[in-house]
Amino acid sequence: MIEYTQKVGVLIRCLLCFTLVLPVDVRGQTRPVSTSASDVASLEGNVVDADTRQPIPGATVTARTESGNVSGEQIVPADGAFHFSLDPKQTYVLVTKASGYQPTEERLAFTSSYTNRLYGKLIRLKRADASTPASQPTASRQENAPRPTAPTQPAGIPPATNASAVAVRNTPPPLVAKTGETTQLRAIQFVQSKPDLLPEAQPALDQLLAFMQTNPSVEIELSGHTDNQGDFDKNMALSKERVDVVKKFLVKNGIKARRISTKGYGPTRPIASNSSEETRRLNRRVEMTVLKQ
Structure with missing residues (x-):
């Protein structure tokens, strides 16, 4: 009888140990380190x-x-x-x-x-x-001299450029984006307080156009953002007008309008402080989100 009691006691202690240890093991397995x-x-x-x-x-x-x-x-x-x-x-x-x-x-x-x-x-x-201009071959200076001026078309849409003009402007590398990704198109810049594109925006426009051409099934959303200076309602309208100008450029060059949606968020989504001009210009931007690949 004593031997039986001792065996039962050992069995109970084993069960208690198993009960105490098991949850730790299980919990440890349910918390893997993940990276996003x-x-x-x-x-x-x-x-x-x-x-x-x-x-x-x-x-x-x-x-x-x-x-x-x-x-x-x-x-x-x-x-x-x-x-x-x-x-x-x-x-x-x-x-x-x-x-x-x-x-x-x-x-x-x-x-x-x-x-x-x-x-x-x-x-x-x-x-x-600054008084000493960069030295270049004569041919290069001639190509750079007549750089396109600000767009003269309605709503600030610049004309499409040929390959040689794009090369001179040092076009950024091809754009690659996946579904759900948001990309800042910071190089697409506008005249202050207006929906008119600056000439320096042309390489980024050409890059975006090439992305839409080489990915014919892609659908995107263009979103416009401003700083908080000035009238709120005017900033909301301006941000929408600016991305509409980008859309018009793409449509003018053969991209179907249904592939591009536009939204103006004005100053409602800042990414930096609006306390200085240096940080405010970070908030003035155009973004692209791929909706469908």
Whole structure:
């Protein structure tokens, strides 16, 4: 009888140990460490001469957080292109330097922590001796001299450009975006307080057009954003007018209107403070979201 009681006691203790240990094991298995694609976003752009728009090979681009931590540093190749993988939840300072040029610092922020990509970032460096223009072959100077002026068509829509003109403007690399991704089209810039495109926006427009042409089934949403300066209702209307101008450019060049929807958010979705001009210009932007691939 004593032996039986001892065996029962051992069995009970074993069951208690199993009961205490098992939940820990189970809980440990139900909490895997996961990573999300939204934890990393790409920043792509080019470093060019502010006057000639030609690439500056050998320029150094450094991306650091506002706290001073360096997230990446690159020496750009012959085409002036750079690419960083950054945390979209952070705000960065881009520091660009090149021999013979004035260094620049610029704040940069992604639209939100869900932004996947920011492309077409153009960093323009001025020569240290502004009175000495960059030396180029005569043919190149002739091509650059008659750079297209501001659009004369209604609603600020610029004319389509030929291949040689795009090459001179240093067109950014081909646009790639997946369904659900939001991409900042920061290079698409407008005249202040107007829905008229600046000539410098043309390369990014051509890039967007090429993306729509090479992906005939893609449907996108273009969203316009402003800072908080001025009348709220006017800013809402202006943001919608600006993306409508981009849509008209695409439609004019053969893209079906049904593939493009537009929305104006005005100042309601800022990505930076509106306390200074430096940060307000980050809020003035056009974004593209791929709705259907």
